[in-house]
Amino acid sequence: MSQHRRRRSAQNVRQLRTRVVVVAAVAATVGAGVGLGLWASGDGNDSGPTGSAQRPSGTAAESSTGTAPRTPSPSPSPTRSYPLSRAPSTIPAVRSHKPERGPGWRPRSGQRVVVNDAELAEEGRLVAGELGLTYAGEKKDVKDGDLRLALDDGAGDGPESYTMTVRAGRVDITGPADSGVFYGTRTLKQEVHGGGTAPEGVVRDEPAKAVRGFFLDIARKPFTAGWIEDRVRELGDLKFNQLQLHFSDDQGFRIESDSHPEIVSAQHLTKAQVRTILKLAAERHITVVPEIDSPGHLGAVLAAHPELQLRTASGVATTGAIDISEAGSARIIDDLLNEYAGLFPRGPWHLGGDEYRALTVRDPAASYPQLAAAAREKLGSGATVADLTTDWLNDRAATVRAHGRTPLAWNDGFFRGTSVQPDKDIRVAYWTGKEIGARQPVEYLSAGRQLVNYNDLFLYYVLGEPNQFFYPTGQRIYEQWTPRVVRGTQAVAAKYDDQIPGGYFAVWGDFPNAQTQDRIAAGIRMPLRALVQKLWDADRPPLSWTEFKALADRLG
Secondary structure: OOOOOOOOOHHHHHHHHHHHHHHHHHHHHHHHHHOOOOOOOOOOOOOOOOOOOOOOOOOOOOOOOOOOOOOOOOOOOOOOOOOEOOOOOOOOOOOEEEEOEOOOEOOOOOOEEEEOOHHHHHHHHHHHHHHOOEEEEEOOOOOOOOEEEEEOOOOOOOOOOEEEEEEOOEEEEEEOOHHHHHHHHHHHHHHOHHHOOEOOEEEEEOOOOOEEEEEEEOOOOOOOHHHHHHHHHHHHHOOOOEEEEEEEOOOOEOEOOOOOHHHOOOOOEOHHHHHHHHHHHHHOOOEEEEEEEEOOOOHHHHHHOHHHEEEOOOOOEEEEEEOOOOHHHHHHHHHHHHHHHHHOOOOOEEEEOOOOHHHOOOOHHHHOHHHHHHHHHHHOOOOOHHHHHHHHHHHHHHHHHOOOOOEEEEHHHOOOOOOOOOOOOOEEEEOOOOOOOOOOHHHHHHOOOOEEEOOOOOOEEEOOOHHHOOOOOHHHHHHHOOOOOOEOOEOOOHHHHHHOOEEEEEEEOOOHHHOOHHHHHHHHHHHHHHHHHHHHOOOOOOOOHHHHHHHHHHHO
């Protein structure tokens, strides 16, 4: 305090107290008005009061000593008071938000997006275009209103984590890797959706599960490239990170092939279209996972190569099954795996392995003696058809492993009691317990395997609803499912949680004309949102289902 400042008179103190009360009431009114929206908001025209408080009229009486009356010191201008911010309303919900007082941030024309590293240029350009901002590139200076993206090893605990700070009229999104920074931009995009304001404070966020996937059967139902691209954009905004394309089955082979053009269906995606999808997905940190199912579900391939069709001892063709005792069978499948490894540049590879019809009969060796003979010749006198089928899976895993890929196979491609065991690095894609000799998830988990959750009771959207596959609902996923609910409705023990890296929502085209593409997009909208919420944070959701659905409707 200045030594020249004099003590206020009692009257001035009372008047000042009155002004404080008035200001507090105004602030409370402002706070209540702000509370009608999601967050405190403000712009350059209302960041402070319009003018200062007036000095009180009148003068103090002269003192008995005859000195001049004291002139009251001018009171300080009151500052605008903001309520504590509320946590962002996003899907999935952020894991942590530290509230602060302030106007928050909203995008305005002329504001910049700047980055601290050229590796974030793609993320910067994307969010700048989405929010109508100017991408200014790599800058060291930061201005008011800026959205700054930065790589910082200390900004999170994993590559998909991030910290977002909204303070003093700007936003900083930092993360240890570009994927985390990207997810921070998705949070910001949702916060400012429809003219909203990002709330003041600090978000610290990261996913509970590393695999957040969407599976699409384009073999039975050929989806257009444009529809798939729209799903990629939707998945990216929801922080999904994997898209599995099942493009080979009995009904069709749906991606252009150079090594075996004879197997490709009339309706298919060109490699140029696939590259466009892959580029769009990479921009949104989505890995596209290819699946060529074998040794079953190969009807489209076998239509062009009937010499490789599996036949019974009496010569009857077995639908969709390739004869794994024939050397040509392995050659054609490996040709395709090697070819598409060049098209799909990274990430896991799904080998299928399910529903090989040779193993659905009572006596495989009697029905398919050529398979039994091949098993004994290759694997020893006691080897079985199941051993030969497991060996086939291991050989295909070796093919994709040579390209740096992690293999997966459906759980009914793993057999109990075989002398040949599936390679340890093959992840189990667990979808059902309906197969012959069904095995509980804990059998795979107790053996130390990684298991990805495709629970067919909650996560299977099968067109036409055959075989009691009823269209799943978002509400049921939201309220009843967690990543540990792998089969049916019961969760596996918590000790296995780390062996379940995540899950997938799957669209299967069993009856392709049962729904149009647009109807499918509408039907899977809420299930996708419910699933990603539970994969991002498996704990009890912060909102009721009614509130969650209302939020999804507001965000679009």
